[in-house]
Amino acid sequence: MVHLPHLLCLLGVVAAGYEPTWKSLDTRPLPAWYDGAKIGIFLHWGVFSVPSFGSEWFWQLWQGANKSQYVDFMKKNYRPDFTYQDFAPQFTAEFFNPDEWSWIFGSSGARYVVLTSKHHEGFTNWPSRYSWNWNAMDVGPKRDLLGDLAKAIRTNTPEIHFGLYHSMYEWFNPLYLQDKDNNFQTNNFVREKTIPELYELVMKYQPEVIWSDGDWEIEDWYWNSTKFLAWLFNDSPVKDTVVVNDRWGRGIPCHHGSFYTCQDRYNPGVLQPHKWENCMTLDRGSWGYRRNAPLFDYLTIHELITTLAQTISCGGNLLVNAGPTHDGRIPPIMEERLRQLGSWLDINGDAVYDSTPWVHQNDTVTPGVWFTKKADTVYAMVLSWPKGDKLTLGTVQPTPETHITMLGYKNNAINKNSLKMKRVKSGIQVVFPPMSDVKSQWAWVLAMSGVTPTVRTSPAPTVMSWITAP
Structure with missing residues (x-):
């Protein structure tokens, strides 16, 4: 049921503040907390976590695209009349301990968490009044997964900001398919489902990140995106702190939003003119948990720190995705990566949190050295220990x-002596201390004061070029 006052508030003309146009919405300053946070955790969790085969797109690839590996998987393992909805009671979350999750996230060094509130399958991880009998309270866990995690994070790890992912479309929702058959000249799905859900999420849980997705089949006018965002920025309970991404309609990504994601695993390798985010996965092949993922498909901690260094040097934030299991556990290998990242940040966090890009993003002589800056200190994140020290x-x-x-060098705390260095033809040479005297693992950070950047002698790389993830 759609509540008329809610829709009037959301879809009516905004009386003051930001207008429902991208020109106006784009003038809103980015809340400072987001740029300083640098690292977030993404969580893809839903009914797709039950089959945990292939990817979180299981339902669509099975019954939408009829991909043979998914069709064969179902034929071999389930009865002939098994439906996707039959997976929902098996989404049990019996081992879900939101306090334990919050402590893992706190140990990771992350400063915000983005939980999947609803993926393209339409199942909501909160008791939405707009998703009757297809939500975590009515079937499966029989609890408010979203609310329980939000409470635990805000109670146990107040340094972490709580955010939500929300899919605007649903693969097999009859209202959406009807609008699509009508060439989107009707928007009953948006009026009765998408917008009411977003309003419900904001009012009930007050997320500080709204990570929109599932927008790409039609432009933003169908989704009423600008009208919702104008309400969000003008009148919502999180109007001063909330940030949103750029997935609000076809053609909008990389053009409008508090921060740009452009594409999954976006990692441009050069400084960007607008705040951006690299959303990426610990499992190279899937956002949701996969039981059949081989060890090779998981990033090593060195690969994760490499991605972090590349990302923040170019002005981005890193959103690290983990896929919980159907019974509510963070897989041990993912937990290990998150805790390893946190142990590295405990030593090297000064180069990360509240940092800004330096004049140069990476070094011109030695590969695998990325720079950030804070006040008068330039940080060099060195991804490989140099030959001959x-x-x-x-x-x-x-x-x-x-x-x-x-x-992390133990002598720092004793006398603050500089490392040995000398000027060389190509710039500067720094002598590393004995590795056994350094706490840090996987990558090492130099803190440099009183240095100047080398004048660039070649043109800067194209701003919007990017590195394609493997």
Whole structure:
């Protein structure tokens, strides 16, 4: 049932503040907390976590695209009349401990969490009044998964901001399919499902991130995106702190939003003119949990830290996805990666949190060195220990005031002595201390003061080019 006052509030003309146009909405400043946070955790969790085969697109690939591997999987393992809805009672979440999840996230060093409230399958992880008998309270877990996690995070880890993913469309919803058959000249699905759900989520759970998706089949005018966002930024309970991504209609990604995601695993490798986010997965092949994922498909901790260094050096945030199991566990290998990341950040977080991009993003002489800046300190994140313990940097020039230390080097706390260095033809050479005297693993961070950037002698890379993830 659609409540008329809600829709009037959401879809009516905005009286003051931001207007329901991208030109107006794009003038809203980015809330400072988001840029300083740098690292978030993404959680893809739903009915698709039950078959946990292939990917979170299981239902569509099975009965929409009729992909042979999914059809064969169902024929071999389930009775002939088994439906996707039959998976829902098996989405039990009996081991879901939201306090334990919050402690894992706190240990990871993340500063925000984005939980899937509803994926393209339409199942809601909260007791939505707009998803009768297809939500986590009516079937399966029989609890408000979203609300329980939000409460635990806000209670146990107040440094973490709570956010939500929400799919605007649903693969097999009759209202959406009817609108699609009408060439989207009707929008009954949006009026009766998408917008009421978004309003319900904001008013009940007050998320500080709304990560929209499932928008790509039609432009934003169908979704009433700008009208919802105008309400969100003007009148909602999170109007001063909420951030949104760029997936609000076909043609909108990489053009409008608090931050841009552009495409999954977007990692441009060069500085961007607008705040952006690299949403990526610990499992290379899926956002949801896969029982059949081989070890090779999981990122190593070095690969994860490499991605982090590349991302924040170019002005982005890193959103690291984990896929919980149907019974409510964070898979141990994913938990290990998150805790390893946190242990690295405990030592090297000064180079990450509240940092800004430097003049140069990476070094011109030594590959695998990425830079950030905070106040008068330039940080060099070195992804490989240099041969012979000597690192040459081509983008850094020393001055008489140059002072270089390594984060996690035990002598730092004793006398604050600089590492040995000298000027060389290509820039500066830094002598690393014995590895056994350094706490950090996987990557090492130099903190440099009193240095100047080398003047670039070649044109900067194209701004919107990007590296394609494997």
